[in-house]
Amino acid sequence: MLHKPAAARSNGDDGAPGFGVYIHWPFCAAKCPYCDFNSHVRHKPVDQARYVEAFRREMETMRGWTGPRAVTSVFIGGGTPSLMQPETVAALLETADRIWGLPAGIEITMEANPSSADAGRFAGYRSAGVNRLSLGVQALNDADLKFLGRLHNTKEALQAIAMARATFPRLSFDLIYARPGQALDAWETELREAVGYAADHLSLYQLTIEDGTPFKALFEAGRIAIPDQDRAADLYDLTNAVTADLGLPAYEISNHAAPGAESRHNLTYWRYGDYVGTGPGAHGRFSLPGGGKRVTITERHPETWASSVEQRGHGVIEEESLDSEAQGDEMLLMGLRLAEGIDVARYESLSGRAFDPARLAMLQAEKLVEPVANSRLRATPAGRLVLNALVAELAA
Known part of the structure; x- marks a missing residue:
């Protein structure tokens, strides 16, 4: 213990x-x-x-x-x-x-x-x-x-x-x-x-x-x-x-x-941090030293997972490296679920792009997003009800 x-x-x-x-x-x-x-x-x-x-x-x-x-x-x-x-x-x-x-x-x-x-x-x-x-x-x-x-x-x-x-x-x-x-x-x-x-x-x-x-x-x-x-x-x-x-x-x-x-x-x-996922069917996402993010997905069937670990040291059956654009999209999808929203500067640094000002102004006028303390952006209650569509608009 x-x-x-x-x-x-x-x-x-x-x-x-x-x-x-x-x-x-x-x-x-x-x-x-x-x-x-x-x-x-x-x-x-x-x-x-x-x-x-x-x-x-x-x-x-x-x-x-x-x-x-x-x-x-x-x-x-x-x-x-x-x-x-x-x-x-x-x-x-x-x-x-x-x-x-x-x-x-x-x-x-x-x-x-x-x-x-x-x-x-x-x-x-x-x-x-x-x-x-x-x-x-x-x-x-x-x-x-x-x-x-x-x-x-x-x-x-x-x-x-x-x-x-x-x-x-x-x-x-x-x-x-x-x-x-x-x-x-x-x-x-x-x-x-x-x-x-x-x-x-x-x-x-x-x-x-x-x-x-x-x-x-x-x-x-x-x-x-x-x-x-x-x-x-x-x-x-x-x-x-x-x-x-x-x-x-x-x-x-x-x-x-x-x-x-x-x-x-x-x-x-939700803040798009890093995590490892161990065990049958677990997902992990963690940053790589040279940039990018590694995704791991393990075998779902428990006994097959255990056998794989015994043979290879892990049960990972799927892997992917996310580029900056994919990371930005995922950060939006996760972070806009939060009442605190996302850090705009971190999003821009991670994704390598800024929000389109005209599109952002349109979404604010429709009361789907709102700024927080001049450094963050969050979905409004109405925006969270249509989150997937909102993320698609912001990422376009």
């Missing part, structure tokens, strides 16, 4: 893009019908020792690619990481610390599901170094939890929240809205209840129908009817209004936090 003195804050956000380490644990107890993440169900116990060794080897290889870096956050996602033994989590964090060095107080987030919540395990994860838990609650009523294919009920969700609040310095949990038949007043009631339980952060996602999921087949068969675009926009506006009123304003399109409690790791993505 990590025996380091606690820092005053476990966020440490200085506004810089940062360098994150993402660790993907791909196993779940069951596959949710809306989920298109790389998650897999195994009906026999997972050989956790084998995967610890595979993560160790892949992280060592990636350290050779990145060189020494000042790590600003670690995120253990999935899948369902709370299916891991605490000793497994401790081994993964000790490896990351040995390879890159994890400073005292660094934000270390782990995802968990209420159905696998256990006070003893939570205490073990905390002892291992985890100081921020992200719970996949998704709804606060039993009917919708059943519809979403979750293995927990509302009582179990609230018990998990209480355990997490008692164990970890920081807590976030997820909810999905724009569910079939969801009324505005019902969502407001549920949301206000959620804010009362959350420690400092909520991730609030609109239900989307993703390719390759059971919900996609049901939707195409006419057996699921999600809110239309206008109702979804109304639910989004209500979400922002209620969370702001209760002290957790949106700092990103789907994420809401008390000031200072934003997810440091996810800010690294």
